[in-house]
């Protein structure tokens with residue numbers, strides 16, 4: 199008798215968005231922009247901002263994970279491993295994941311952060327999947343979260359209109375019936391760093407009075423260049439994922455795209471032949487929450503998903519990093 203293959207099924211989803219909204223009308227008062235430009239060029243109407251002294255990314259991840267535990271009926275101390283994908287950790291070290299575990303009482307988990315910008319959730323999901331498939335771990339929590347408002351220059355109209363704050367998390371558990379993460383293609387190309395990065399604050403250029411005055415601790419993005427790479431990267435990798443699994447758009451129930459720009463989302467959907475009704479889009483409400491976008495979509499759509507649905511999760515972002523993941527929904 200052969201032992202059935204263990205797959206990593208998503209068995210619960212949690213999410214958190216801060217209450218405070220930053221609308222296009224608010225931004226019109228801050229920089230030279232207008233609601234019509236923002237909506238037609240990006241699809242965004244408002245974003246959520248985490249306000250309050252001393253609050254960081256872990257303060258959004260912790261409630262998302264607690265929600266997920268409650269839904270699944272488990273105590274946080276049952277979690278074996280917790281991974282947080284983020285580019286806005288609470289501190290450079292220790293890892294935000296360590297802080298989250300402390301906040302929620304996940305006393306038996308080992309935990310670490312993944313830095314892969316907008317593709318961070320897919321990178322972390324692939325790692326979490328491997329941990330489950332190995333047979334060694336039974337409950338792995340994968341989170342994607344960013345407090346982008348902490349690294350945005352609200353005088354730079356090229357970036358401040360895009361980003362928002364938010365967190366999402368999924369629980370992975372072993373499955374022997376073929377549900378869960380079925381395949382994943384991940385890519386990276388560091389030569390793309392020139393188009394999307396933060397200039398100072400790392401070991402290459404530590405913080406000084408000069409770096410602060412020069413506004414080098416904020417997101418720098420050459421939007422047009424990133425846009426071109428993103429449209430091609432996200433669509434190509436999604437098409438490749440379908441092809442190597444002998445699937446077409448007709449076999450896919452949902453596209454779960456990174457929410458960077460509605461035009462990039464539309465191009466990816468068109469490339470793999472999915473109509474708009476099968477594409478999760480919430481960019482109008484939350485903007486680009488970097489590693490948070492994909493799990494926040496799953497959180498919002500979870501009640502519309504059916505057991506056996508096939509999902510393609512796709513992302514492109516800083517690094518460059520990009521990828522696509524195929525999931526068969528378990529509940």
Ligand code: UT7
Pocket residue numbers: 230231232235236239240316355356359420421422423424425428457458459462486488514515516
């Ligand atoms: O998630 C991480 C990965 N990031 C992405 O995937 C983002 C990819 N890039 C984008 O989404 C788009 O490039 C942006 C939304 C960032 C910008 O849109 P765009 O259509 O590429 O605009 P652009 O930068 O080419 O600018 C077009 C015009 C320029 O004016 P001129 O030179 O044509 O007179 C800009 O100065 O729009 C102007 N502009 C603005 N106008 C009003 C740029 N930003 C704004 C603004 N409001 N906020």
